Amino acid sequence: MTQQMTGAEMVIQALVDQGVEYVFGYPGGAVLPIYDAMFQQQKLKHILVRHEQGAGHAAEGYARTTGKVGVMLVTSGPGATNAVTALTDALMDSIPLVCLTGQVATHLIGNDAFQECDTVGITRPCTKHNYLVKSVNDLSRVLHEAFHIAANGRPGPVVIDIPKDVQFARGTYQGPKAVSIKTYRPKVKGDIDKIKIAVDMLANAKKPIIYSGGGIINSGKEASHLLREFARMTGFPVTSTLMGLGAYPAADPQWLGMLGMHGTFEANWTMHDCDVMFCIGARFDDRITGRLDAFAPHSRKIHVDIDPSSINKNVKVDLAIVGDCAHVLEDMIRIWRAEARQPNKQALAGWWKQIDKWRGRNSLAYRSSNETIKPQYAIERLYAATKDRDVYITTEVGQHQMWAAQFFKFQEPNRWMTSGGLGTMGYGLPASIGVQLAHPKSLVIDIAGEASVLMTMQEMSTAAQYRLPIKIFILNNQYMGMVRQWQELLHGGRYSESYTAALPDFVKLAEAYHGVGIRCDKPGDLDHAIKEMIDVDKPVIFDCMVDQAENCFPMIPSGKAHNEMLLGDVPGDIEKAIDERGKVLV
C-alpha cells in the first residue's frame, strides 16, 4: 500500500497500521503538525499527560500489561529531555516503547534554535535504537522498523526524532508489509544440542532450582504456561526476580517466593546451596547475586537469555542458551518427554525436606501491632481484599515496593508493573494510568510510598480527565523509607534529609484532583477503609499511615552472600552488618 501524504499523516497512519490504540503524549511547537493530524482522525486515542515522564511510564505500564508496544509522543527540547527517565527505565526493564519526538526544522538543527536539543545524542545510550528522520521518504520505513526493533529480541525503547519540516513535507507512505527489515533478526530458537545438555544436567540434578525472570513475562503468556508445565513435570523449586513475579503462581507449593536482596530466606538459601541452577529470562543482576564470589558456589549454571550480552556478564555460566524463553522451554519439555526423563526423585525429596526447613524460618514474619498499622499488614489486607478480583498492581520504588513484592501474591503474568532495573521513584502512578486504559473494568492499584508518589503526583489530573479509577495506596511513613533503612545500616542512623516535613494532606490533595481521599491509621479500620477504596468508581488516594520505623526484611546486606541474610526479628547490631567493602555498593 503506497499513498501520498504529509509526514504528520504518515505518523498517524503508521501507528494505526501497527495496531496502536493509545498514544501518551504532550503537545508542543515541534509536534504541532502531528497533533493537527491527530485532531482530524478517530482511530488513535491520545492521552494527555501532565509531564512527559508520565507519558513514558504510562506507555510502559500499558506495554507491560498488554505485551504490546507502548507509544509516546513529545515535543522537542524539554519534551525530549523529560522523556529520558522513562526511556532509561524502559531500557533497563526491557519494555517495548516507541517514543516520537518533535525536532526543530532540519535547516535549524545545530543552530541552538528555540527548544532544540540533540535528542538522538541524548537518547543514544538510553534507547535500544534511535533515529533522526531527515527526509519524509524515510519516515514510514523508520516508523515500522522502530516497532519491529522495540518488540523483537530483547524489547526496549526506540526514539524517532522528526523535524517539523519533515512533518509538513509530502511523501510516499508505505505500509508495514512493504518495509523489509534487513539487519535486525534476533535468534529466538535455542541451540538444540545445548538444550539436550541442559535437559541432561537438570535430570541428573540433586539440588536443582529454577531461577526465572522478567524475560518470561516479555516472552508472552505462553512462556509462563511452559514454565509452569516444566516445573510440574520436574518437581523443581521455583524462584523469580522482582521483574518475573506472576510468571509462576505464588499459590503453588513449588514456589519459594522472590529471591535477592529482599527475597525470602528459602529462595536465597536454595539458590546458595543448589547444584544445578536453571536461570531463564533473568540476568544475574546485583540485587540477585549479592557477593559474586560467594554466589551459588557449588552450582553448575544454565542460562537462557535472548540477549547474548546478558550471558557471562556478571556470572560465568556453564551452559549458555541464546533464545526466547518460550521457544527454549518448549524444546526442553519436548526433549524431556521424548527421552522419558525422570528427575532424581530420591535426591529431590531430600532437597525439598531441606527447603521446608528454610521455609520454616518464616522469614517474612513481622511483629504485628494493634496500635499502628504495620506496612506488611497493610499489604496483606490489601491482598486479602483484592485477591478474588481482577486486579493489577503497579508500584513506586522503595520499601513499599519490596513489601508489595513479598506480600502480594501474584498468580498470573502481566499483573505486576514495577520499576526494577532503574528504580524510578514516580513510576507507579503514571504506569497505573496505562494499565487502567488497557483494562478499563479491572481494579488497578498503585502501591506507593508518600515520597515516590509526589514525584509524579500531577498525573492524578490525567486520571481525573479520562475518568480512570486508579487506586493509589500510599504506605505513608513520612520517610524515604529505604533511604532511612540504609542510613540505619551504614550511617549511624543519621537520617540526613530522608524525613519529609510538610507533606501535603493527601485526602485534600485527592479532592483537589477530583478524586476521593481516604485516610486510615488504625489496624482495626483498615479492612473497611480498603473496601471503601475498592468500591469508589473514581481515582482514590488512600493515605495509609503506617509504622514509621519499620524496616524491610529479610535483607542481604550489600556485599554479602545469599547465606548471610539479615532477618527482621533477630535483634542485634544492625550497623555492623555491612563491612567496608559493602559500603561502597548501592
Next chain:
Amino acid sequence: MSIVSPPSASIYPPATVHEKAERHTLSVLVDNEPGVLARVIGLFSGRGYNIDSLTVSETEHEKHLSRITIVTSGTPMVIEQIRHQLERLVQIRRVVDLTDSATPGIERELAMVKVRGRGENRIEALRLADAFRARVIDAGSESFIFEITGATEKIESFISLMLPLGLVEVSRTGVVAISRGAEGM
C-alpha cells in the same frame, strides 16, 4: 546479630579479578549510517571499556558498509562482553575478534613522522629510515617527513629511534586489520 552462617573469608575464587587483561583487535562491519560511530564510541565510554586504537572508513560504497577496526584490552570476560554489546547495536552487521579466531589477522598501521636535524643526525635518520623501509615524502634543508607502514611494534621502535635525532611530530592512522586466508568476514 542475625547472620546465619559464619561470614568467613570466601573459599571461592573471586569472579574476575585474577584474569589478565589481553589485547584484542576487533573488526566490525557496520551500516554506514549517521551516528553509528558515535554509538560504538559511546558504548565503549559508557561501559568503561578501553579503546587503544580505532579506525573507520567506508569499505563497500554500494552496500553502504563501513569497517571499524578497534584495538581494545580487557580480561577475556570483558572482551566477550564487548563483542556481544557491539553485536547488540542495530546498525552493526558483524563483529569478528581477529585475535581470537583460528587464523589471527594481519595488522598494519601507517605513520607520518616529521624529523628535524642537520649533519650527522640527518644522515643517521635517513639511514634508519632505509632500514625500516620508510619513505621520504617531504624533504627540506633541515627536515624530513617519513612515511612508514607496518605492525604497531615496528612503528613504535622507529619512532623511538627518531626521538634523539630530532623528532618533531607523528601522525598515525591506528591499526587496520584483516583476516588471513581466502575467506572474508
